[in-house]
Amino acid sequence: MYKVRIKPHWEIAHGEETPLDTTDLLNLLTAIQQTGSIAKGAEQLRHSYRHAWGLLRTSEQLFGHSLIESGRGRGTTLTPFASKLLWADRMVSARLSPTLDSLASELEIELGKTVEGKSKTVRLNASHGFAVAALLNQFNQAKLPVEVRYRHSTDAVAALSRQECDLAGFHVPLGEFEKPAIAMYAKWLNKRSDCLIHLAVRNQGLFVAPGNPKQILDLPDLIRSDLRFVNREAGSGTRTLLELMLAGQGISHKKINGFENTEFTHSAVAAFIASGMADVGFGVQTASQRFGLDFIPLVRERYFFALPTASLNDPLVQAVVNILQSPTFRSVVDDLAGYDGSDTGKIQSLQEAFG
Numbered sequence: 616m617y618k619v620r621i622k623p624h625w626e627i628a629h630g631e632e633t634p635l636d637t638t639d640l641l642n643l644l645t646a647i648q649q650t651g652s653i654a655k656g657a658e659q660l661r662h663s664y665r666h667a668w669g670l671l672r673t674s675e676q677l678f679g680h681s682l683i684e685s686g687r688g689r690g691t692t693l694t695p696f697a698s699k700l701l702w703a704d705r706m707v708s709a710r711l712s713p714t715l716d717s718l719a720s721e722l723e724i725e726l727g728k729t730v731e732g733k734s735k736t737v738r739l740n741a742s743h744g745f746a747v748a749a750l751l752n753q754f755n756q757a758k759l760p761v762e763v764r765y766r767h768s769t770d771a772v773a774a775l776s777r778q779e780c781d782l783a784g785f786h787v788p789l790g791e792f793e794k795p796a797i798a799m800y801a802k803w804l805n806k807r808s809d810c811l812i813h814l815a816v817r818n819q820g821l822f823v824a825p826g827n828p829k830q831i832l833d834l835p836d837l838i839r840s841d842l843r844f845v846n847r848e849a850g851s852g853t854r855t856l857l858e859l860m861l862a863g864q865g866i867s868h869k870k871i872n873g874f875e876n877t878e879f880t881h882s883a884v885a886a887f888i889a890s891g892m893a894d895v896g897f898g899v900q901t902a903s904q905r906f907g908l909d910f911i912p913l914v915r916e917r918y919f920f921a922l923p924t925a926s927l928n929d930p931l932v933q934a935v936v937n938i939l940q941s942p943t944f945r946s947v948v949d950d951l952a953g954y955d956g957s958d959t960g961k962i963q964s965l966q967e968a969f970g
Contacts, residue, residue: 617726618755619719623707627700629677640674641704643667644697647683651690702890705906709882713743713765716751720763736760737931739920740771741784742852743880745901746815746918746954749947753938759931768852769799775921776803781932784814786852787969788916792859797969799855804921806965812939813961813968814918818900818953819856821911822888829894831911834864837871837895844873845884845893853881857897860914882906900953910953919968927962936960 626634646656657667675682682697693701741747743765754761766774768785775783787796823831829842837844847854854877861868868874873893878884881902887893889906903910926932938944940960948956 617723619722619726621715621719623704623711623715625704625707627678629679632677635674635677637700637704640670641701643670644682644693644701647691648693648701651692653683653691699890702886706883706886706890709880709886710878712882713880717764720761723762735931736762737782737935738762738764738780739782739784740764740766740774740780741782741920742766742768742771742786744784744786744817744918745881745899745951746817746948747784749951750814750938750944753941753944753947754935757934757938759934759938761935767850769803769850772800772803772921775809775923776805781926781929782812782920782922782935784918784920786817786856786916786918788819788856788859788914789816790914791863792856792914793969795859796856800921804965808923808925809921809965810924810927811919811921811963811965811968812936813958813963814920814939815948815951815959816915816917816955816957817951818910818912818914819853819898819916820900820903820913822885822896822898822903822906822908823911824888824891824894825907825909827909827911831895833911834860834866834913837861838866840872842872842895843893844871844876845887845896846874846877847881847884847898848877848879853898856914856916901951904952912953917968936962 624638626636628634642660643656643662646659647653650656650659653667653671654664657664671682678696680696681694683691684694685691737760739761751761751763764780771780771783772785774780785800787793821831823829831842836842858868876893878887881898882905884896884898885902885906885908888896888908900910900912922932927936945956945959948954948959
């Protein structure tokens with residue numbers, strides 16, 4: 616079984632000068648940030664000190680900005696410009712990774728069909744999330760042939776109804792907004808022939824800068840004129856949930872500065888705020904934690920995979936269920952900030968899940 620990995624790659628230039636391939640430089644800056652030393656960073660990457668020093672100096676000449684600062688007793692640290700380069704790389708990855716992962720999955724399947732004569736796969740359509748990504752890692756370790764496509768929750772369940780996928784991932788808030796949320800999916804889910812596999816419960820809330828300098832407490836604060844908001848794209852389950860919550864409190868999204876400023880993933884929203892380009896966003900706690908932000912929890916939601924009940928007899932689908940129900944994967948889910956894997960792998964009817 617072939618494994619395809621597509622990673623974002625970018626170059627940078629100043630004016631008309633020859634562009635710099637950022638790969639080696641970003642790896643070196645990351646290593647220096649982690650070790651506090653050029654020498655240790657170079658050793659970590661198996662580069663000579665001379666090579667590392669030369670790369671830094673060449674890059675500084677290109678940018679016209681210093682990249683490192685050294686002082687007695689405090690080691691080597693990155694300058695704000697170097698930190699911004701690392702942020703830019705994380706932003707590129709956060710924005711593009713879901714698309715590239717989906718493309719890689721398509722290439723794997725096509726190569727398998729052409730070279731190995733294999734065509735049977737588990738087709739998974741789901742909104743992008745940390746538990747889903749962790750599950751795909753488990754599939755890869757088990758060498759399970761899975762074709763993944765990241766798409767909005769409503770698009771995923773619609774695809775399931777058209778038999779374009781085998782499992783469709785979607786998320787539904789707990790509490791007062793559960794009923795209107797599930798109503799959006801109901802026309803594509805068949806309560807007689809479909810069932811659900813529970814993936815996780817997770818926290819959604821507000822992302823704010825470390826220490827919450829703007830003193831943001833709840834949704835009503837979003838209409839303040841001194842705040843810049845960054846949103847998820849229209850059609851995403853997270854944006855739909857936010858719009859339901861705003862409507863429930865009588866808050867007009869038209870009064871929110873930056874409401875139409877959108878990113879495709881939770882991580883991209885968090886990266887945008889971590890860069891200082893926005894003050895607040897809405898998403899899952901894990902993204903907030905990974906970008907060093909503070910998190911204000913507002914709602915819990917359940918993430919499910921919908922599938923035809925009859926497909927549980929399919930060996931490949933059963934292999935998926937076995938991974939979901941394994942103690943190993945439940946532990947992986949529990950280790951994600953803001954996630955609860957207590958019911959991970961539980962199979963329910965729509966009636967049992969939603970009444």
